[in-house]
Amino acid sequence: MSESLSWLTQPCLPIDAMAADAARRRQDHLTKPRGSLGRLEELAIRLAGLQGTPNPTSDPVQILLFAADHGVAAEGVSAFPQAVTVQMVRNIAAGGAAIAVLAQALDARLEILDVGMATDPGPIPGVRPERIGPGTANLARAPAMTDAQLAAAMNTGRAAAERALDGGARLLICGEMGIGNTTPATALTCALLDQPAEVIVGPGTGLSPEGVAHKADIITRALALHASEGSTPTELLARLGGFEIAAMVGALITAAQRGLPILVDGFIVSAAALVAARLQPELRHWLLFSHQSAEPGHQQIIAALEGDPLLDLGMRLGEGSGAAVAVPLLRLACALHQQMATFAEAGVSEADGALD
Ligand SMILES: O=C(O)c1ccc[n+]([C@@H]2O[C@H](COP(=O)([O-])O)[C@@H](O)[C@H]2O)c1
Ligand SMILES: Cc1cc2nc[nH]c2cc1C
DSSP, rough: OOOGGGGGGGGOOOOOOOHOOOOHHHHHHHOTTTTTTTTHHHHHHHHHHHHHHHSOOOSSEEEEEEEEEEGGGGGGGGSSSSTTHHHHHHHHHOOOSHHHHHHHHHHOEEEEEEOOSSOOOOTTEEEOOOSSSSSSSOOTTSSOOHHHHHHHHHHHHHHHHHHHHTTTEEEEEEEOOOOOTHHHHHHHHHHTTTTOHHHHHOOTTTTTTTHHHHHHHHHHHHHHHHHHHHSSHHHHHHHOHHHHHHHHHHHHHHHHHTTTEEEEEEEHHHHHHHHHHHHHHHGGGEEEEOOOSSSHHHHHHHTTTTTTSSSSOOOOTTTHHHHHHHHHHHHHHHHHHHSOOOOHHHHHOOOOTOOO
């Protein structure tokens, strides 16, 4: 029998407007012209509303890294071979990958989950085996996963977010590793935003223009194959998604239901966030967009979710790396909010006409 997804309909936690208002008032009394810290002020105020406290914090940061493979890789949609997924998971666990270095430098917690790489690598120290299957089916020819696999993947993501919450995390970063996963992410984005493949598709790990055109053809074929088979977010996720994408949808929804703010990474995580926001429209308030990925379709997802990324560094790595790079901004926003003196405390004169 399929695992239950009854939790999917539980509402997201409402934003605490009182805490946000208190944080805004504090910002307005700190020793600076009002608004002069720009988006750092907004970040502290948003985090206050999400965390339900006038004194927000970004720490501890929990990174959940979901790894999986994709049957559609057989269509030649990536610049890299499928074997790179497991090779990179070993590299992440050993500390040599970008996200491992960033997590270490940030003193952030990093949990790595194998939710279905193509072959079972056996035990890897530091990697949780939570395998849904040996990669998804080829979504250009069949549904990527069964309903039972979808439920298992989403529940795996939910359980990971619950572990993060139980461990006291105050900020969640989802990351992913999966050769070929810009193809399911693009297909889902096309289906949900009603856009043709050519508008969303991009080079992923580094396809040539011819490779991108071929990838667009594969995605167009997949969209046509599945078009008549249901268009609810979960139906689309099962047909066009991936195990790591479904797990991230489960983790993101759980975080928003339980009051854990989310720092969103790049294109694939944002595609998962788009699915999650279709299931729970209020979830969008829980999303802080860390960066604008170089993958072109990321812009459309961010626009659809009314996001405003903090950084634009030309990154397109995945792994949660773009979100990790933005953590210091959140830390500094919280430090300023908490530690700056008010005008009264410092004996500094306020602007003429300052109100309260
Ligand atoms: O996060 C992004 O914006 C991003 C953009 C392009 C590629 N990636 C990463 O590259 C892999 C997918 O690219 P591809 O070309 O194999 O579909 C996967 O492991 C992602 O983490 C990630
Ligand atoms: C080397 C490499 C590292 C990655 N990290 C996330 N996706 C990746 C894809 C490749 C190819």
